[in-house]
Amino acid sequence: MHSSDLVAKVDQTVTGRITDEKGEALQGVTVLLKGTTNGTATGADGSYSLTVPDGNGTLLISFIGYQAQEVPLSNRATVNITLLPDTKALDEVVVVGYGVQRKSDLTGSVASADLEAFREAPNTNIAQSLQGTVPGLNVGQVNSAGGNPSIQVRGANTINGNASVLIVLDGIIYNGSLASINPDDVASIDVLKDASSTAVYGAQAANGVLLVTTRRGKAGKTRIAYTGSYATQTPSVSLRPQNREELLQRIRDLNYTQAYLAPEYTTPNPNFDLTKFVDQIHLNADGTIRTADFNWWDAATQRGYIQDHQLSISGGSEKTTYLVSGGYTKQLGYIINDKFSRKSVRINLETQATKWWKIGAQTFGSFNDFSGEEPTLSDIVRMSPMHEPYDEAGNLIPFPTGTGQANPFLSSDVRDSDKRMTLFGNFYSELSAPFLEGLTYRLNFGNNYRTNNHYYASRWAAGQTGQAYKDLDTNYDYTLDNILTYHKSIGKHDLTATLLYSAIERQYSRTYANATGFSNLTLGYNSLEQGTNQFTSSDAWEEQLNAQMARLNYKYNERYLLTATVRRDGFSGFAANEKYGIFPSAAFGWILTEESFFQFAPINFLKLRAGYGTNGNLTSRYSSLARLEPSAAYVFGDGGTTVFGQQVSTLANPNLKWESTRGLNAGLDFVVLKNRISGSLDYYNNRTNDLLFDVALPTISGFSSIRTNVGNLENAGLELTLTTQNVAAKNFKWSTTFNISGNRNKIIRLVGADANGDGKEDDLVSSNLFIGRSIGTIYDLKSNGFYQVGDDVPAGYYPGTFRIVDANGDGKIDRAGDRVFLGKKEPDYRTSLLNTLEYKGFTFRVFLNAVLGGNSSYLAANNPANNIGGLLDVPSKRLNYLNALDFWSPSNPNALYARSAVSPALAPGVYQNRSFVRLQDISLAYRFSGATINKLHADNLSVFVSAKNLYTWTNWVGWDPETEQGIDDSGRPVLKGYSLGLTVAF
CATH class of the missing domain: 2.60.40.1120 (Carboxypeptidase-like, regulatory domain)
Structure with a gap:
């Protein structure tokens, strides 16, 4: 020692x-x-x-x-x-269309989705990871395997025009299904929301733009990564058809005057004979009520799941990078034969061939299988539980009730092949001018090829003679972009100029072959020639677009920002006189915290933005032309052959042009309290002019309508996003992201007609369009409770039917005079809250999403029918209904829904508020470190559990408020699920 x-x-x-x-x-x-x-x-x-x-x-x-x-x-x-x-967030580079920009330099309303927070969620579609995450971006629910959610940016900007959001994948406009894109391949999604940021896409961008960027390889050692997960899929609500006893009780309640004793009709009548009131299909041969109680809903549903596997290999050198990935996803839905599987492969390559030349490819193939036909859900609900679908030998009974009511499982007992393929590739070359630093030329050649092959054979179809068909359609589009970019910094001046020339062509073709009447259907759709009756049809179209665009980004002294854009678009679908449109925009930004006079310590970064611009909206192809359709058939002479004719189906409009949306956006970006809080606030106001609208024509013209440009629509709103760093200790971090947005639309002008001569433009009541009100205005009769037993009930109405308000006070009830404005369909606010907590290797996330309306907003019709239509209406007496519904009866006088044995003269709609708060996503992940990682020689090893759509707080009655499915016998539930997964990388 x-x-x-x-x-x-x-x-x-x-x-x-x-x-x-x-x-x-x-x-x-x-x-x-x-x-x-x-x-x-x-x-x-x-x-x-x-x-x-x-x-x-x-x-x-x-x-x-x-x-x-x-x-x-x-x-x-x-x-x-x-x-x-730590200015990392401000220095982030975001995609802005034909280029990128630092987040701090943006002048438009551009938001980046937080995809990482939802990587562990059981989402088969990348759009599901966007639900509620970006203010102003409205993404709906999915309730079927492989389904695509609805997507909307900043509310409605059109009435009859195209309402689809423009999707740009790796710089190329993408017209395929989002279900074909492997979510694991997506690196980022940026949302362009205002006119100044979307103007680079001109005539196709009035409804907003999603810029989807896929992952690329990075220089360094080869990285191999695998992620696998398994998730359950079960319904989020417990609706089902009535069982035997519930159905019989409904018959008693409908016939309460015989089933119960007067005068209250709440005490059972001992002499009531139910067999005289049920339909004959519910009786045995001896006249007694059948005892069977078959659960049709249970037979038509199953426990669903999602199985997902992702493998990627990436890496490269300083000159060449690569990423190769493969994925397999299989989803089994809640309804039998609701199936989806996706096999995908991606290859992204980029190489710096020389100092001045870079080439690359971003490609993927997706092979989706939707094969299988579901049973008809509405017939499943309506089928009597006192009958069964199978005989003693286990064979389907075509008509179990002995009437024309077909067995719902006939539609699922078929051979069905529904396979869809997508091949996408963007091949690019980028040249840097050796003679002028900062000048680059990029050529994009994007190709998108899609096929849908649907083959079908059913021995039950065509009156049980058998039917088979092959339906093949093909889509192909290419994009050729020439992009010239010049960047120069001189002292305090920073300049980027972009020029674009783009050409797009889209083609479609379809061939359909159908046959009926088969003596033998063994070969099914592969031998259509065996059918007695054979039919064929075909279809095709093509369209072209071209565009020129110029954009200038200028920054002075790190504080004054300018973006100016002008785009000229041409589209073959518009009329001969209106083929081209010009769409300009300009936006300004001012970073106040760079000014010497701004010395306010709590504010670390503050930028003001304002922009104004114009975008367009396409009409459907050929809508400006007089179109011919096959119609009448003629036989010339005795024994002659049939000759099919054609007739004009639409009128031409040589002046049909683009809808144009002019938008103002003002925004504020900020970072405060020593970077603890960051966020942005935006106000926008859009005005759509020259609305594409089908104007009604007099019957004498031979046409019902003509598409033309009329009217104006205003769309305005506020958006706020806040991110707070609540705790940032060594072993524990907690951050919160809060979003809220509100949107209002209003019709300013329609066709301009003044039939009354009062100097005011007329509303289009038949189209439910009203000047000064929103597109989703609800105009209907108003109810005031129910007529009860003992009331003085007017003719045409009965106890249990709604009491209609005499709105105009003329002493009579009629639809024309007594309808009133009850509210609107649009919500007041959309909001969400994401909390992320990190402790050592654990990461816990919880996400709440909500859509809210007041007493007169975010309403929707929810009108379950529940009457037997009188004694002559035999078919409706046979139908079953959903359970657990709050219908009127003498013993339930304050119910939610009307009920009567006979339909009333007039019935108002039942409108309910769709407001909800949803516990949408929860995840817990653990990333191993230390000895465990070292022993495996791994870069990453993590496990995770997650849950989706766990609970929804709502007063809406039915399947789901977000999907607007109420007491609907053809509705289906939103699914909740629990998942378990593993990620490992070397």
Whole structure:
């Protein structure tokens, strides 16, 4: 033992002060001795004091919003430290269309979706990861395997025009299904929301733009990564058809005047004979009620699941990078034969061939299988539980009730092959001019090829003579983009100019062959010639677009920003006189925190934005032309053959042109309280002119309508997003993201007609369009409770039917005079809250999503029919209904829904509020470290569990408020699920 080992180590106190880049004290900074739990925090004056054994070691300095530092002590007793702001969020590069920009330099309303927060969620469609995550981006629910959710940006900008959001995949406009894109391949999604940011896409961008960017390889060692997961799929509500006893009770309640004793009709009548009131299909041969109680819903449903496997290999050198990925996803839905599987492969390559030439390819193939036909859900609900679908031998009974009511399982007992293929590739070449630094030319050649092959054979179809068909359609489109970009910085001036010439062509063709009347259907759709009756049809179209665009991005002295864009678009679908449209925009930004006069310490970053511009909206192809359709058939002479004719189906409009949406956006981006809180606030106001609308024509013209440009629509709203760093200690972090947005639309003008001569434009009541009101206005009769037993009930109405308000006070009830404005379908607000907590290797996330309306907003019709239509309406007496519905009866006078044995003369709609708060996503992941990773020689090993759509708080009655499915016998539930997964990377 050396004598030096016997010398006691002397503790040393290290003191100091921690300040920001401006020399101001930072309070609450964590100061930790590396490798130990020995630490402290700075006081109000930024000072700290820490006892360190032997005066050696390294201090770990961390504070929310600032770059962490490691500071060696080297026996120093005083260590003062200056922390620099962590501007990583502001320095992020976002895709803006035909280029990228730093987030801090944006002048338009551009938002990046937080995809990482939902990587563990059981989502088969990348759009599901966007639900509620970006203010102003409205993504609906999916309730079928492989389904696509609805997507809307900033509400409605059109009435009859195209309402689809434009999707751009790796720089190329993508017209395929999002279900074909492997979510694991997606690196980022940026949302262009205002006119100044979407103007680069001109005539197709009035409804917003989603820029989807896929993953690429990075220089370095080869990385192999695998993620696998399994998720359950079960209904989020418990609706089902009525069982035997519930159905019989409904018959009693409908016939309460016989089933119960007067005058209250709440005491059962002992002499009531139910067999005289049920339909004959519910009776045995001896006249007794059948005892069977078959659960048709249980037979038509199953426990669903999602199985997902993803494998990728990436890497490269300084000159060449690559990513190769493959994925397999299989989803089994809640309804039998609701199936979806996707096999996908992606190859992304890029190489710097020379110092001035870069080439690359971004390609993927997706092979989707939707094979299988579901049973008809509405017939499943309506089928009597007192009958069964199978005979004693297990064979389907075509008509179990002995009537024309077919067995719902006939539609699922078929041979069905529904396979869809997508091949997508963007091949690009980028040249950097050696003679002028900053000048580049990029050529994109994007190809998108899609086929849908649907083959079908059913022995039950065509009156049980058998039917089979093959339906093949093909889509192909190409995009050729020529992009010239010049970037130059001179002193305080920074300039980027972009020029574009783009050409797009889209083609479609379809061939359909159908046959009926088969003596033998063994070969099914592969032998259509065996059918007695054979039919064929075909279809095709093509369209072209071209565009020129110029954009200027200018920044002066790191604080004044300008973006100016003009795009000229041409589209073959518009009339001869209106083939081209021009769409300009301009936006300005001012970073106030770069100004010398702005010295307000709590605000770390503040930028004002304002922009104004115009976008267009396409009409459907050929809508400006007089179109011919096959119609009447003629036979010339006795024994002659049939000759099919054609007739004009639409009128031409040589002046039909684009809808144009002019939009103003004003925004504020901020980072405050030493980078603890960041966010943005936006106000927008859009005005759509020259609305595409089908104007009704007099019957004498021979046509019902003509598409033309009329009217104006206003669309305005507010959006706010906030991200807070609540805690940022060494082992524990907690952050929160809050979003809220509100949108209002209003019809300003329609066709301009003034039939009354009162100087005011007429509403289009038959189209439910009203000047000064929203597109979703609800105009209907108003009810005031029910007519009860003992009331003075007017003719045409009955106890249990709605009491209609005489709105105009003329002493009579009629639809024309007594309808009133009850509210609107649009919500008032959309909001969401994401909390992320990290502790050592654990990451826990919980996400709440909500859509809210008041008493007169976010309403929808929810009108379950429940009457037997009188004694002559025999078919409706046979039908079953959904259970657990709050219908009127003498013993339930304050019910939600009307019920009567006979339909009333007039029935108002039942409108309910769809507001909901949904516990949409929860996930818990653990990432291994230390010895476990070292033994496996892995870069990453993590496991996760997650849950989706766990609970929904709502007053809506029915399947789901977000999907607007109420008491609907053809509805289906939104699914909740629990998943378990593993990620490993080497």
